Amino acid sequence: MTVVARGARLAWLEKERAIVTTEEQRAPVEVSATLDAITPWDLVLVTVLEHQVDEVLPALRHSAAKQVMFMFNTFAPLDRLRDAVGAHRFVFGFPAIFAEFKDGKLKAQVIPRSLAALQLTIVTDPAWAEIFSKAGIPTDTQTEMHSWLRTHAAVVVPVMITATRVHERGSGLSWKESHEVALGLAEGFALVRSLGHLVTPSNVAVLGKLPAPLTTLGLWLLSRHPMMASLGGKGPGEARTLIDAMVAAAPARSARLQSLRP
Structure with missing residues (x-):
């Protein structure tokens, strides 16, 4: 090798x-x-x-x-x-x-x-x-790789945004911030569907159907996990690249993600 x-x-x-x-x-x-x-x-x-x-x-x-x-x-x-x-x-x-x-x-x-x-x-x-x-x-x-990758981006971008903020200030998100990031997650799923893709795999599709309060709670709790500061230490570059590609695909349907871009 x-x-x-x-x-x-x-x-x-x-x-x-x-x-x-x-x-x-x-x-x-x-x-x-x-x-x-x-x-x-x-x-x-x-x-x-x-x-x-x-x-x-x-x-x-x-x-x-x-x-x-x-x-x-x-x-x-x-x-x-x-x-x-x-x-x-x-x-x-x-x-x-x-x-x-x-x-x-x-x-x-x-x-x-x-x-x-x-x-x-x-x-x-x-x-x-x-x-x-x-x-x-x-x-x-996975035969539907493009759908899988776009779904994965919709999920990991909010996680990366959360991790970046946690790393920068050394504390978890507020409830209001968690709600804003949760809305970004929902916008990402909607964007994937609007581009003609299925949200895949099926367990992630379930995540996309959760009510906003549950998603907000999940992100609020996640922001307090010790691994988030370490993940945020890798920098915001990958999150920016993914968000920029999502915006380029549908500028009119990605306003929330644009506002959350680190």
Whole structure:
């Protein structure tokens, strides 16, 4: 396996020549600053943030890789990514893995199939779903990936907004703020439907039907969970990117999300 990295992460990997976990487990890897265009990789896994993907598209386009799997939050249409690498090579997925780096070392937890109601890793290709599952990452296939991603954005944007505010001031949301964010959640679901998508999966569709007071209470309680300050420490960039894409898709139906943009 070869890891393509840059900056401080590249320097760290060049020194260690391995992915190192916080439990001191080591997975040896080859390291490169660029993607080798000649090698016919079975799979190139693209795990950058959406606003970073344009930088790597030229290398992916000219790569000899057999398949290219993108894995990141996005609300934007997937056509340009598919066109960049070719429909025959294009795969999209989303990981159900909690992960972070601590002093260069990876701390990760794969969501097991027993918590499938929370979320499982999903991909558009059944063959890769089987391979990932056999490797210890329970994975399902999702054919309506665009609907799934847009639904996911509608859910995670309010969570990111909440986390950003908690991190900035070190305390939970007020009831009024929680209500405003809850309205943003409802607007996101309505936006997804207005664009012709089903809210999917079914457990998330149930969330979208909850009365506003319950959603407000849920966000108020969530803002007091210790993990929110840590999540907010990652910065507002991803929330801004998702909101901007939602606004671009339907400016007249996203006023609440525009007002909540961090």
